[in-house]
Amino acid sequence: MTGELLDSYPAQRHSLLRILQAVQQTEGHLSEEALAAVARHLKISAAEVYGVATFYNQFRFIPYGKHHVVACLGTACHAMGGQLILDAFERELDVKAGGITGDHEWSLDRVGCIGCCTKAPVVVINDVIHARMTPFKVEEVLAVLGFKKSKKEENAGAGASQ
Ligand code: FES
Structure with missing residues (x-):
């Protein structure tokens, strides 16, 4: 995931959902690395990011197959x-x-x-x-x-x- 994507959102907790949506749109799923990078960007725990991501069933955590x-x-x-x-x-x-x-x-x-x-x-x-x-x-x-x-x-x- 590019830092550019993260940098285009304010490093504030209220950006979390929009960032997760953008990451999924770009990468097709939310990888562990992406969730950790989002947590670092927002200066919140990875557990909190994961908790929000798993709350919504719009998010996918494994990639699509061919x-x-x-x-x-x-x-x-x-x-x-x-x-x-x-x-x-x-x-x-x-x-x-x-x-x-x-x-x-x-x-x-x-x-x-x-x-x-x-x-x-x-x-x-x-x-x-x-x-x-x-x-x-x-x-x-x-x-x-x-x-x-x-x-x-x-x-x-x-x-x-x-
Ligand atoms: S139940 Fe409507 S398409 Fe399957």
Whole structure:
């Protein structure tokens, strides 16, 4: 994070929220280093900065993967099996919602309604809406986008089916 960004805000506590928003807009998430730098700039504790950042659900603390998957669990999508779809993505990617794969290729999030309930259940991947998803479509959609399971996972899957 550039000092320029911080220097463009007064070093006063009331700037905290606007600074956090600016950092997230610039970097895509709030890293530990960024939170510490904000604390130093405002001369407040890192714990206070972290406390404010975690209070608002607009902030993200891990980076996005090259591919970002968002599973909708709003009312309509949830009623149409959205949780099963999220479970399938978690299983396939081997990452929990809110996480990112070790190679930083894939990140996964859950969200409330994204405004296209008539297409429920819905998943958004790299800003593209995938309508009427099913758990069975998950593997197919990921394969089209180039997702490959690691050899270890493939072998574990083969062993489980014997
Ligand atoms: S509940 Fe998922 S799009 Fe509305």
